[in-house]
Amino acid sequence: MQLIPSLDLLNGRVVRLTQGDFATAKVYGEAEAVLDALDVPRGARLHVVDLEASRSGRPIETEIVRKLARRDLVVQVGGGIRSLDDARRWFDCGVERIVVGTAAVTSLLDALVDAFGPRRIVPAIDVRDGVVRTEGWIRESAVTLREVFARVEALAVPEALVTDISKDGALRGPSFALYRELRRATRVKIIASGGVSQTSDVVSLARLGNVSGCVIGRALLEQRIDLRAVRARLAAQHAVPERVIPCLDVRDGRVVKGVSFENIRDAGDPVECAMRYEEEGADELVILDIAGNRSSIDTVRLVAESIFIPLTVGGGIRSVGDFRDTLRAGADRVAINTAALRRPELIAECSREFGVQAVVLSCDAKGGRCAVRGGKEITTVDAIEWCRRAEQLGAGEILLTSVDRDGTNAGFDIELLRAATSVLNIGVIASGGAGRLDDFRDAIEAGGARAVLAASLFHDRVLTVGDVKRHLAAEGIPVR
Amino acid sequence: MNVTLIDSPVANVANIARALRAAGAELHVTRDAAAIASAHKLVLPGVGSFGAAMAWLHETRIDDAIHEAVANGAALLGICVGHQLLFDASHEMGTTRGLGLVRGEVHRFDGPLPVPQIGWNRVHAKGSLFDGIENGTPFYFVNSYAAREVDSEIASAEYNGTFTAAAQEGRVFGVQFHPEKSSRAGLRVLRNFVACN
Numbered sequence: 001m002q003l004i005p006s007l008d009l010l011n012g013r014v015v016r017l018t019q020g021d022f023a024t025a026k027v028y029g030e031a032e033a034v035l036d037a038l039d040v041p042r043g044a045r046l047h048v049v050d051l052e053a054s055r056s057g058r059p060i061e062t063e064i065v066r067k068l069a070r071r072d073l074v075v076q077v078g079g080g081i082r083s084l085d086d087a088r089r090w091f092d093c094g095v096e097r098i099v100v101g102t103a104a105v106t107s108l109l110d111a112l113v114d115a116f117g118p119r120r121i122v123p124a125i126d127v128r129d130g131v132v133r134t135e136g137w138i139r140e141s142a143v144t145l146r147e148v149f150a151r152v153e154a155l156a157v158p159e160a161l162v163t164d165i166s167k168d169g170a171l172r173g174p175s176f177a178l179y180r181e182l183r184r185a186t187r188v189k190i191i192a193s194g195g196v197s198q199t200s201d202v203v204s205l206a207r208l209g210n211v212s213g214c215v216i217g218r219a220l221l222e223q224r225i226d227l228r229a230v231r232a233r234l235a236a237q238h239a240v241p242e243r244v245i246p247c248l249d250v251r252d253g254r255v256v257k258g259v260s261f262e263n264i265r266d267a268g269d270p271v272e273c274a275m276r277y278e279e280e281g282a283d284e285l286v287i288l289d290i291a292g293n294r295s296s297i298d299t300v301r302l303v304a305e306s307i308f309i310p311l312t313v314g315g316g317i318r319s320v321g322d323f324r325d326t327l328r329a330g331a332d333r334v335a336i337n338t339a340a341l342r343r344p345e346l347i348a349e350c351s352r353e354f355g356v357q358a359v360v361l362s363c364d365a366k367g368g369r370c371a372v373r374g375g376k377e378i379t380t381v382d383a384i385e386w387c388r389r390a391e392q393l394g395a396g397e398i399l400l401t402s403v404d405r406d407g408t409n410a411g412f413d414i415e416l417l418r419a420a421t422s423v424l425n426i427g428v429i430a431s432g433g434a435g436r437l438d439d440f441r442d443a444i445e446a447g448g449a450r451a452v453l454a455a456s457l458f459h460d461r462v463l464t465v466g467d468v469k470r471h472l473a474a475e476g477i478p479v480r
Numbered sequence: 481m482n483v484t485l486i487d488s489p490v491a492n493v494a495n496i497a498r499a500l501r502a503a504g505a506e507l508h509v510t511r512d513a514a515a516i517a518s519a520h521k522l523v524l525p526g527v528g529s530f531g532a533a534m535a536w537l538h539e540t541r542i543d544d545a546i547h548e549a550v551a552n553g554a555a556l557l558g559i560c561v562g563h564q565l566l567f568d569a570s571h572e573m574g575t576t577r578g579l580g581l582v583r584g585e586v587h588r589f590d591g592p593l594p595v596p597q598i599g600w601n602r603v604h605a606k607g608s609l610f611d612g613i614e615n616g617t618p619f620y621f622v623n624s625y626a627a628r629e630v631d632s633e634i635a636s637a638e639y640n641g642t643f644t645a646a647a648q649e650g651r652v653f654g655v656q657f658h659p660e661k662s663s664r665a666g667l668r669v670l671r672n673f674v675a676c677n
Contacts, residue, residue: 232592236640241600241618278663283600308499310620310661330495332622332661355528357596357622396598425594450599480600480618 001206001234002213003227004076004191005038005220006047007031007068009061016218017051020165028221031064035071038220039227042072047099047161047215050079054101057082059089069094076122078161082108084115091116099124099161113155122191123152124161127178133165149186159212163193173418173446174201176208180475183210191215198422200448202230203237207445207476224422241480242444243283243451244468245429246458248273248303250287250296250315257407257456264290267459274303277458280465282309283480286399286429286453288335288362289315290374294322297329304330314362314399323350327358335362335399338372341381344393351394360429361390365416366403375403384419387428397427399453405433407456412439417447429453437463437471444477481674484519486546487511488526488562489536496525496559499660503670517545520554521674526561530570530586530625533561534578543579550581555651557673563654564625566647572625582649584630591640596624601657603645605635609653610646611672617665619645619657626656651676 007014010025014034018024028034040046048068052060057080069075077090078099090098100112101124112121125148126133132148152160162182164175174195182190189212192205197219205211219225248255248270255267267273274285287303289296294316304311313326314335326334334354340346340361351359364371365383372379387398400420402413412430420428427450430443434454443449457463469479483505487493493509500507500523510516524546526533537543550556558566567578570586578586589595600618603610619637626643627633635646635655646655653673659666 229592232640236591236593236638239602239638241602243599304495305498308502308660308663308667310658327492330492332492355596356624357598396596427594427598 001202001211002045002191003202003230004045004047004213004215005035005040005227006049006193006215006217007034008049008051008217009064010051012061012064014221015051016221022051022055032067034221035068040073041227043074045074045076045213048075048077048095049099050077053079053081056080059086062089062093065090065095066093069096078122078124081112084111087112087116091120096120097122101126109151110155113157118155118157121157122159122161123148123157124163124193125149126163126165127175128164128166130178145182146185149182149188152188153186157188159189159191161191161193161215165194173197173414174205174214176204176442176445179205179208179211183208189213197224198418198448199225199230199233200421202234204445204448206234206238207478209476239478241283241478242449242472243429244281244440244465244472244479245284245286245312245451245453246273246277246282246465247286247288247431247453247455249290249455250299251289251291253296253299255459256290257459267456270299271302271306273459274307277465278307278309281469281480282465284310284312284451286312286314286335287331289313292316292338292374294326297325300326300329300331312360312399314360319346320349320353323354323358327354333358333360333396335360337362337364340390341370341372341379341386344389347390347393347395351396356394356396359395360397360399361387361395362399362401363387363390364401364403365413368416371403375406383416384423387420388423391424391426395426397429397450398424399429399431400449402432406431408433409435409457411435412443412447412449412452414442414447417443417449421448427451437468440468441472441475441477444472445475481521482506482508483521483523483674484516485509485523486516486525486542488524488533492527493525495660496523499667499670500674503667503674505670505674511540511542513541513545516542517548518552519549522546522549522554522556523673524556524558524562524565526559526563526565527622528561530561530564530572530578531574531576533565534576537565537579546579547581550652553651555673555676556581556653558652558654559660560623560656560658563647563656564627566652566654567627567630570625581652582630582632582647582654584627584632584644584647586625586627588625589628589640589643593640595640597621597639600662601637601639601645603635603637603657605646607634607648608676609634609648609655609669609672612668613665618662619655619659619665619669620661621645621657623656
């Protein structure tokens, strides 16, 4: 997986456009200075776009590109290449590859491959809502995605740059669904472009298998992503199993379940559920005492004595003493929620006393704010800010529940997850809204979650833990 | 098989006891140094800080008892911080000397992935302790510190680089993961230890 920094050039400087609109150009500085600041390793690929050329149809920034190409970098350049002469001018500047957008669906692609060989040509394919776009994002092309890739494949071109232009620059994440569709449609390797805004995006793209590189633009320029950290994380996280966690909401010694924390109904015996889930391959178990008064401590003890996987327990933890008692009852980790919102120092105290690994912050988010008392009361505290604070105070992981989605089976709140995982170093457990197998994949892949949690889906046997793990594995996400 | 579990105050001994029993051990849980010194098979658990665990072993003279048992041919299994205690030293909050039963030192493993490591991680293992366990099987870890590339390594895993997931020197074994939380694979490791001669 190659990380390819992208520099868009306009009037000799590095800029970013939003949705391809020249009027929105934001200037970052001189190309060489910007590049120096990015800490790009020697021999890496660099993606350069000559924006003015893409508008006017002839190479403009040749002097800057010549300077960039003199560095120990594999430079690919794109922007309005319409003829063999244009291509030759760029190659004369010392670039390794040219990126041809508009030409990808014209006969020029054949001529370029003929003249320079398939490895020096990178077709750039812009897609909006599954349709191929050409001409600097203005005109719509009549050919289908499959037809374009059939041409690319027939010419023995190994890689194509694919941009979902509905997402470019919007920081909402790469188009995993598009790249996955292309995995079925073509053997051509994909250079993903657009939407890469956090480290987990790169890990998720790498797991797809058909993505050989990703272009990182704005996220790099705005220092949301650090290349060195991404490389290390890519190496380390690629094969680390992600977790599937059934959650037992417990009251009066029974597992119960409601929708958006209301309309509570019985869902079984805690010990029976727990043992079944371990058997099915659950990686961990969460028990939440929904009465919020720690009346379920005996249930915790019984469950802890019947399983050999980690157990996290939350609900009504108000003090270091409550925390200790819960650990003594057999919990490996304890989740704090309302009490920490009232008195944040509780996180630090528990972290000091029992270790960072034992402290889980449970955050119930409703409309972006923290909810307390089982979702009945909405505070003024911003949920993401609170998660960041909890990390600083010593929480080891965040259990992030979307109250809006809880029990709805409408899917995890991916935007909420991304908002959290893009700013946190500690792991996030996605909770609230699981309904279909793909929801679990999306929470990890697009949401950046390190674990996925569900309750009613498992209790009602709509899906088993095994179903979810098999699905994740089939989608390239490592599981135990 | 008779197994003596050291009843450390800085460990969740109950969980390990339950797992050892499930793995077939006739368990004796004790803090009595004399009983530990004469044991044939010992388990040393531990969570929390290396320094606190080592201080307790020293105060209770259980450190000497462990050395005596090992010198008399006892098998020993250290778990998590119990595994770290087997090494020469740890660099957790300054340098603290360990039991010195296994050569090597314990370091913090800083890097791009968050520390502590919390979760399942694939273990690449060899040797009798991992009999019946497929290479690459995940075990459950909770740790901020680990030994790296020690001569006695019998299992490794990747987290901010390669670290020692298990070590063995003669009849002294250590596992950095929590077998009592690693479901079937963890119970198999314990069963292998309980059954070893």
